[in-house]
Structures are given as structure tokens and as C-alpha cells.
Amino acid sequence: MGKLVHCSSFYVKMRRVGYRPGSALPSDWGRMGLGLGILAATTRATTREHAVFEDDRSGDLRTNGLEDFGSEGADGSYVSLAPGRPSADRFACPCCTNVFAETLRLAEVDLVRHAQNLRGSPRRVDVKPVLLTHARIITMHPDLPNASCLLAKDGKIIWIGEQEDLPDDAIRGVTRFDMKGKVVLPGFVEPHMHLAPLAMLNAFENIGPFRFPTIDGAIERLRELAEMTDPGDWIVGRQFDPSLQVGPDVLTCDMLNRASTTHPIFVYNASLHIAYCNSLALEVAGIDAESVVPAGSELGRDEAGSPNGVLKGGAAMAMVARHNPILRSQNLAEAFLEVLASANAVGITTLCDQGTGLFQGVKELELYARLRDSNRMTARFRFCLAETLADRWDQTDIAWGDGDEWLRVTGWKVVSDGSNQGRTGLQRDAFLGSDDKGIAYIEIQALEEAIEKRLRQGWAICVHANGDAAIDRTLDAFARARDLGLDPRARRCRIEHCSILHDEQIERISELGLSPSFLIGHVYYWGKAFIDDVFGLEKASKLDRTASCEAKGIRWTIHSDDPVTEMNPLRCIENAVTRSMWKSDELLASQERVPVEAALRAMTIDAAWQCHSDHEVGSLEVGKYADFVILEEDPREVETSELSKIVVRETWVHGERVYSST
Known part of the structure; x- marks a missing residue:
């Protein structure tokens, strides 16, 4: 199976190594163009157990990788990806609609269990009572718009107001935090x-406008990646935005062929509603002048009517993206937690x-x-x-x-x-x-x-x-x-x-x-x-x-x-x-x-x-x-x-x- 080219830094690390809210836009701005299409499976010869957690009893968050997008057939053979029956009411962009809906329908899942898992969570224990003092609290509540003191117990607010009004017996055994005039707002x-897309961000190369102001610069970066990658392996880009990058309005297969003709190349537009690919990717996907897509998507074509590598809408994108290898993660749960930390x-x-x-x-x-x-x-x-x-x-x-x-x-x-x-x-x-x-x-x-x-x-x-x-x-x-x-x-x-x-x-x-x-x-x-x-x-x-x-x-x-x-x-x-x-x-x-x-x-x-x-x-x-x-x-x-x-x-x-x- 081919490997994917990874971008140089995970977005959370970007924040942790210098970017802070309000600073100049980071070079890896926006993350506007990862595509869940890269998560689709190609046909494989073997199956893999659907295991996210190694130990159901311990709550250990270790994972063996991403969920497989397929299942065993009646004869025990692997049911691989298929285009299925994409339709206009089933496909959109990778951020809003899964271009592999048909594959997900193949997966064997204990459906009822997922609903039951949402119900009846354990309460957090040992949440110590806390008292904020000398704060400038903006409550966002019209009856008490401002306050200076807040008392919380068991994770909930039990008192809020002015510090001089706080009952003495309410603060025994609490941990005090002097805000020293800092502003406190409800959490955003x-x-x-x-x-889920954010959790896997680091699998895609950012070739967007804040790293490469020109389209030529973005293509040159793809060419550099091709030189570092074995022939036949996929190269995937994200955040490409012709509305903000100097150059033509679209990224055609001829333009991407300048980066490589020996690697399938797939690039997501920053909007997540369009993708671009080179000629080899079209060939791997079996797309030619006779190819059609359902209503709701479009294949871009040149003056002769041949596909030009521009894919509009989820169904068109899926025709190519489904041939990309599975993107595997050794710890998907930890990646999700990183997203929460960045939030x-x-x-x-x-x-x-x-x-x-x-x-x-x-x-x-x-x-x-x-x-x-x-x-x-x-x-x-x-x-x-x-x-x-x-x-x-x-x-x-x-x-x-x-x-x-x-x-x-x-x-x-x-x-x-x-x-x-x-x-x-x-x-x-x-x-x-x-x-x-x-x-x-x-x-x-x-x-x-x-x-x-x-x-x-x-x-x-x-x-x-x-x-x-x-x-x-x-x-x-x-x-x-x-x-x-x-x-x-x-x-x-x-x-x-x-x-x-x-x-x-x-x-x-x-x-x-x-x-x-x-x-x-x-x-x-x-x-x-x-x-x-x-x-x-x-x-x-x-x-x-x-x-x-x-x-x-x-x-x-x-x-x-x-x-x-x-x-x-x-x-x-x-x-x-x-x-x-x-x-x-x-x-x-x-x-x-x-x-x-x-x-x-x-x-x-x-x-x-x-x-x-x-x-x-x-x-x-x-x-x-x-x-x-x-x-x-x-x-x-x-x-x-x-x-x-x-x-x-x-x-x-x-x-x-x-x-x-x-």
C-alpha cells in the first residue's frame, strides 16, 4: 500500500510553538482543505478486525487505527470499496457529507449499542470547590450582567455576585483564585x-495561500514532495485556493502534471467542495471522456470534452478519492483529544x-x-x-x-x-x-x-x-x-x-x-x-x-x-x-x-x-x-x-x- 506525504507540523503544535490568538496569521493558516476522501480504502486482500479500543474494560484510549470502510462478505471474503449509487441528495463536500457513504453502509456495526453508549455516563468525581475573587465577570445574563466573585462546587456554579455579599459559611474548604482584575467570560x-477531519489534519500537505501566494509556488511544492516520494505513491494537498493565490482560476491536470506524472496527485480546494487531480490520478480512477457523474456534481472538461482534472462536488471527488489508500492513525483517540485541547x-x-x-x-x-x-x-x-x-x-x-x-x-x-x-x-x-x-x-x-x-x-x-x-x-x-x-x-x-x-x-x-x-x-x-x-x-x-x-x-x-x-x-x-x-x-x-x-x-x-x-x-x-x-x-x-x-x-x-x- 502506498504511503501518504505528511505535512511538517500538526496544527496543535503550531499553536504551542509560537502561534497565539491575535498574533499574525500562521503559515499553516486555516487548515481549509483536508479531505475525508483520502480516508477511503482501496481494494485489499485481507481483512482487519474493527477495533478502536484495545481494552473495553479499562477505558484505555489506545487504538489500532482507523475504522475499516468495508466488511466481510457471506463467503468470508473482503467486500471492498465500490462507487455505489452516488446521488445528489447523498453527496456534498468532505466537511459536510461523506463521499464514501455507500462504503459506510457496508460496514457491520452493532447499531443499537452506539445509541446506548450515549446514555448514562459516569459523573466526574473529586471536583474540588473553587472560588474566583477580584474578577471582572461578564456573565452574559441580563439580570446580573457583571460580578466580581464566583463560587463553584461539583462542577456547577452555586453562587455569583459581589465579593462583599458572599456568605462566610459558603467558602469553607474551597480553593481560592485571585483573578487580580482579569476578565472572566462564559466559555465560548x-x-x-x-x-473528525481535524483529528487527521496532519496527513495532508498545506499548499494554501498563506504558505504559497502563487499557484506556481504551490505546484513547485508538490514537485518537491514527488521527488521525496516513491513513484506510484499518492501525494495529497489541501487548502489550495485560486481565489486567493495568484494564477489561473483552476488547477488542471496539465498543471499538476508539472509536479509529477509518476505519482497520483489529489488536491483539495480550500472550500472543500472542489478537488483537482493530475492525469495519473484520472487514469487510476478510470475517468475518461465517457465518464459521467450524477446530478449535483461535475467533471471539469477541456475544449475537446476530455476531463481536465477539476472535480466539483462530492460524487465527482469520490470517483478519484476512493482510490487513495487508507490513512491510518496509531492513536485516533489522542488526535481527537488534541483537537479539544486546541479549542x-x-x-x-x-x-x-x-x-x-x-x-x-x-x-x-x-x-x-x-x-x-x-x-x-x-x-x-x-x-x-x-x-x-x-x-x-x-x-x-x-x-x-x-x-x-x-x-x-x-x-x-x-x-x-x-x-x-x-x-x-x-x-x-x-x-x-x-x-x-x-x-x-x-x-x-x-x-x-x-x-x-x-x-x-x-x-x-x-x-x-x-x-x-x-x-x-x-x-x-x-x-x-x-x-x-x-x-x-x-x-x-x-x-x-x-x-x-x-x-x-x-x-x-x-x-x-x-x-x-x-x-x-x-x-x-x-x-x-x-x-x-x-x-x-x-x-x-x-x-x-x-x-x-x-x-x-x-x-x-x-x-x-x-x-x-x-x-x-x-x-x-x-x-x-x-x-x-x-x-x-x-x-x-x-x-x-x-x-x-x-x-x-x-x-x-x-x-x-x-x-x-x-x-x-x-x-x-x-x-x-x-x-x-x-x-x-x-x-x-x-x-x-x-x-x-x-x-x-x-x-x-x-x-x-x-x-x-x-
Whole structure:
């Protein structure tokens, strides 16, 4: 089996060896382009037992490697990968939909066990009572917005207020921490990210714009890797972004052939909705002029009609990616814990995975449950199950709300289109300089049926919609459900990314009681590209309309979509407050700037509300968990352009310190 080329440093180590929130963008910025496609198996001659943990009794987090994406046939032979029946309602991008859904359906899994594992976790023991004094506490609770003292016991807040009001008998036997005027906020809540892809980040080579400003430079790096790699072995790149790198708009097989004709090369676009490959990769995949893909994906072609190596949408990407070797990890559980540690380092205490099951199918829940039971989790986790695996999830008894305070299933994820910067987001009008209107990843009837079915089952539904036409379709589907007597408002249904919004769409969002979550990094990282290359100024000004939603009384949040942009709540807050753009002195739609207080809500209490966790996290008040972040400065008092530079001193979860900058 061929080996993979690894990038030079793991992203957590990047933070630990010099990058801190607010510092200049790291050279390995963003991690915007790993692809779960590389995790697909090629045909193998032998089987391997599906074993994640070596010792079920001890809770030992050792692992023998990634879950196999296949099973034994009736005769005992290995059932290898097959393209299956990819369709527009089953495929999207690696961060949102598994391009190997058919393979996951082959896996033999004890489905019921995964649901049961979520229920009945052991409580953490020996959590010592703690008292914070001389603090500047921003509670995010309107009845008591500020305080100076907080007392926690057994992981929960039992008193908060001014220090002089604290009863003397309440502090016996507690450990005191003098904050010396430092700022304490509720722990940040990241409402949209992808855990499993992040855990395997270091298997892909970063050839993105912050390492290689030109496309020629990125290709040269691939050529260097080819020289260090045995012929026939795959080379995999990530974060490539022609909207930010100087050169042609696409990366064709002819261009990649300059790097190597003896290695299959596969490169993920930063949007995660497009990939590129060289001629050998096309040959290995058996793709030629006669090849077709289902609706919802496209094969790029040259003027003669031959495939040019550009793969748009999950089904097209899967045609090549499924031939890559399995990416193996000696300790997958530890890699997951590293992701949680990196989240703690930027003040995050609760995360929401948008598309659970894309990596290891339903067995992801078993892995996460064992992490929880080991008492080593340093952040709370919420899950939105991937519609891609609907057939598999429906064979379990998993229901909305299953889990506990550490792990809980809180949503159902449906993907309706691609990305705007990748020109696969579904638009009303064509992209700038083109007649292309993007791609619908799901037929409208299938979208309507999914929303109706899951609402009837009691699910909160999160629909990925970037383009304005995709948002139209999403609103229509929710309106249909409402007309059938269902209530999206009561389930806190969300539109994910919700990028290009017109005034009438904002009205409909308010009317239907939906809640958008904005990938606010679009404004900073791609805002100028949206103006110059993708939409033009008028349409680009409709991007991430936070202030307009705020004015309508709509509850909204902001997120990173990590690995599309890096988890960093303070940077997200700065993006929402300033609307500044990379490589530009201008602001994008300055009228959409929001006050710092609104942006703080979007990453604390409102994000907790979207994740159905506002009864336990998101604000600092009696009865909620003692999850908080300690900052060097007050976000309400620094220059707005300096928000991302505020130092995270400590992060606490369940009344215990899980991160310290010193």
C-alpha cells in the first residue's frame, strides 16, 4: 500500500510553538482543505478486525487505527470499496457529507449499542470547590450582567455576585483564585465545526495561500514532495485556493502534471467542495471522456470534452478519492483529544460537530462515548447527525436529545449546496464573468421530505445553504413544513453559513422562526475575492448580514466551520465587529457591523441556545456548569481591531482548569 506525504507540523503544535490568538496569521493558516476522501480504502486482500479500543474494560484510549470502510462478505471474503449509487441528495463536500457513504453502509456495526453508549455516563468525581475573587465577570445574563466573585462546587456554579455579599459559611474548604482584575467570560461555544477531519489534519500537505501566494509556488511544492516520494505513491494537498493565490482560476491536470506524472496527485480546494487531480490520478480512477457523474456534481472538461482534472462536488471527488489508500492513525483517540485541547487554548468549552458520522459512520459515537467515559474530555460536545447516513442512523434508536452534559445529539444536518468561493454555492444569478449558477446538492423534493420527516421525529434541523438560491429553497422547504402543521421555530432550526441574504429572505427567516449561523470568516478571508472575482460589490455586500438579522430580532451566531477557517472565537468576534478584509483597507458592508456585546452573545449564550444547551452553558449563573474563560483584557474596552489579540489566560470546564497560557 502506498504511503501518504505528511505535512511538517500538526496544527496543535503550531499553536504551542509560537502561534497565539491575535498574533499574525500562521503559515499553516486555516487548515481549509483536508479531505475525508483520502480516508477511503482501496481494494485489499485481507481483512482487519474493527477495533478502536484495545481494552473495553479499562477505558484505555489506545487504538489500532482507523475504522475499516468495508466488511466481510457471506463467503468470508473482503467486500471492498465500490462507487455505489452516488446521488445528489447523498453527496456534498468532505466537511459536510461523506463521499464514501455507500462504503459506510457496508460496514457491520452493532447499531443499537452506539445509541446506548450515549446514555448514562459516569459523573466526574473529586471536583474540588473553587472560588474566583477580584474578577471582572461578564456573565452574559441580563439580570446580573457583571460580578466580581464566583463560587463553584461539583462542577456547577452555586453562587455569583459581589465579593462583599458572599456568605462566610459558603467558602469553607474551597480553593481560592485571585483573578487580580482579569476578565472572566462564559466559555465560548463553537456552534459549527468538524471534529473528525481535524483529528487527521496532519496527513495532508498545506499548499494554501498563506504558505504559497502563487499557484506556481504551490505546484513547485508538490514537485518537491514527488521527488521525496516513491513513484506510484499518492501525494495529497489541501487548502489550495485560486481565489486567493495568484494564477489561473483552476488547477488542471496539465498543471499538476508539472509536479509529477509518476505519482497520483489529489488536491483539495480550500472550500472543500472542489478537488483537482493530475492525469495519473484520472487514469487510476478510470475517468475518461465517457465518464459521467450524477446530478449535483461535475467533471471539469477541456475544449475537446476530455476531463481536465477539476472535480466539483462530492460524487465527482469520490470517483478519484476512493482510490487513495487508507490513512491510518496509531492513536485516533489522542488526535481527537488534541483537537479539544486546541479549542481550549482559544477559550472554547463547548463544540458542535456539524455532520457526525462522516468519518467512521455511526461508530464515531462509540469513540466519543469512550472518550467521555475516560474522564479525559476537556470540552463538551454536541452532535448534528449527517443526513448522508440517514439509512444507517434510522437503524439505530438514537433520538434527539440523547446523551448527557458532555455528549449530546442536538441536531440533524442536511446539505443543500456547495461554497460560494468555490463557485458551487447555488445562486439566483450567475457568478461574475460566467453563466454558471452553482450546484444543488439535493433535489428540492428530497430536501422537503428530509425536513418534514425529521421535524415529525422531533429533530432540530440544520441546513447548509450558502448561495441565495439555496437559501430560497431552504426557506421554501421549511415553509412547506410549517404549512403541514410542523413548527421549525420550536425546534430552533438553523440555516448554516446562510451567506448571501436578501431583505425578503431575512423577513422570511424571521417569519419562520429560523436561526442563521454565519461563517463570519468569509468576510475577512474571502471578502475581497467575492467583490473582485465571484459576485461583484453589490451582491458581495449581502454577505453574512449579522446587523440586519440583529435589527429584526433574529437570534444568530457566528462560527469557524473549522477546518474551513480556524477555530478562534475572538477572531470571529473581531470579524463581525469590524467587517475588515484581508489584503484590503476597505470594509465589506460596514452597515452590517455589530456591537461587541452582540458578537459576544453570538459565541456564548446564543450559540448555546442554538445547540440546545443554554440551560447548562453559555452564561455564568447559578445552576449552570462552571465553564469559563479568563482573558487578559475586556473585549468591550479594547480597540475593535485588537479583539483577536486579547490573550486567553485560562480556560475552565466543569470547575477545573483545562488550559493555561503560562
